[in-house]
Amino acid sequence: AQTVTQSQPEMSVQEAETVTLSCTYDTSESDYYLFWYKQPPSRQMILVIRQEAYKQQNATENRFSVNFQKAAKSFSLKISDSQLGDAAMYFCAYRSARNYGGSQGNLIFGKGTKLSVKP
Amino acid sequence: SAVISQKPSRDICQRGTSLTIQCQVDSQVTMMFWYRQQPGQSLTLIATANQGSEATYESGFVIDKFPISRPNLTFSTLTVSNMSPEDSSIYLCSVGFGGELFFGEGSRLTVL
Numbered sequence: 001a002q003t004v005t006q007s008q009p010e011m012s013v014q015e016a017e018t019v020t021l022s023c024t025y026d027t028s029e030s031d032y033y034l035f036w037y038k039q040p041p042s043r044q045m046i047l048v049i050r051q052e053a054y055k056q057q058n059a060t061e062n063r064f065s066v067n068f069q070k071a072a073k074s075f076s077l078k079i080s081d082s083q084l085g086d087a088a089m090y091f092c093a094y095r096s097a098r099n100y101g102g103s104q105g106n107l108i109f110g111k112g113t114k115l116s117v118k119p
Numbered sequence: 120s121a122v123i124s125q126k127p128s129r130d131i132c133q134r135g136t137s138l139t140i141q142c143q144v145d146s147q148v149t150m151m152f153w154y155r156q157q158p159g160q161s162l163t164l165i166a167t168a169n170q171g172s173e174a175t176y177e178s179g180f181v182i183d184k185f186p187i188s189r190p191n192l193t194f195s196t197l198t199v200s201n202m203s204p205e206d207s208s209i210y211l212c213s214v215g216f217g218g219e220l221f222f223g224e225g226s227r228l229t230v231l
Contacts, residue, residue, distance in 0.1 A: 035220075043209060045162075045222035091161060095220075106152065107213075107220055109161040 002027045004094050006110035013082045014118050020067075021077045021113050023092030031097035034068065034075045035107065040088040048090070051075065053097070079115075087117045121146050121216040125223035132230050137200045140226045142212030147192035152213040153185070156225070162211065168195050202230045 003026045013019035025034070036048040051059045051068050058066050063080045079086055092110040122145040132138050142151060150169055154162040165185055166174040174187040188196045199206050207230045212223040 043225040106164050111161045
């Protein structure tokens with residue numbers, strides 16, 4: 001079974017600085033997707049960034065980028081130029097690329113990292 | 120993208136009662152997913168709902184406790200039956216669309 005581990009329950013960053021959130025995962029599959037979701041106090045889960053395992057190039061979305069190390073099964077999120085609005089829970093998630101019928105699309109989540117941004 | 124609306128946004132319920140949560144999507148989707156997020160915890164999949172067939176439940180979740188309906192390709196309901204304080208959670212509806220998963224805003228249930 002696949003697992004996702006986020007070893008940092010809480011992180012803090014100064015506004016305008018850079019912070020990296022860690023995520024490791026375990027799987028025997030070779031084809032899968034990895035995601036970072038943001039959940040602000042409003043509860044809405046917002047997709048931050050997505051990485052396909054077959055792509056060697058690290059995904060980037062504006063101030064958000066990942067360091068995807070497939071052999072090490074590591075998928076960290078870097079937030080540059082942190083803003084107050086980045087404060088939220090961040091969840092790392094895994095999804096198999098295989099179609100298991102009813103299980104297709106199921107995300108396996110880590111426990112989350114609470115990010116605080118200091119002004 | 121997909122826009123997902125959930126009702127109710129929050130509710131306070133009495134022990135032993137049941138509550139039905141509705142999930143409406145603005146696009147037709149094959150599968151809808153129901154997640155539970157207990158206080159301070161991550162998200163756990165309850166079940167996958169396909170239109171026109173029985174929902175598929177994950178280990179630890181049963182149909183008698185969490186009956187699900189999926190009458191068409193844009194709508195689903197999750198009922199939390201015979202509630203106890205341990206059912207106090209956020210329940211989220213999710214759909215896969217265009218290779219991504221989108222989430223509703225969640226329904227926060229508090230059981231007294």
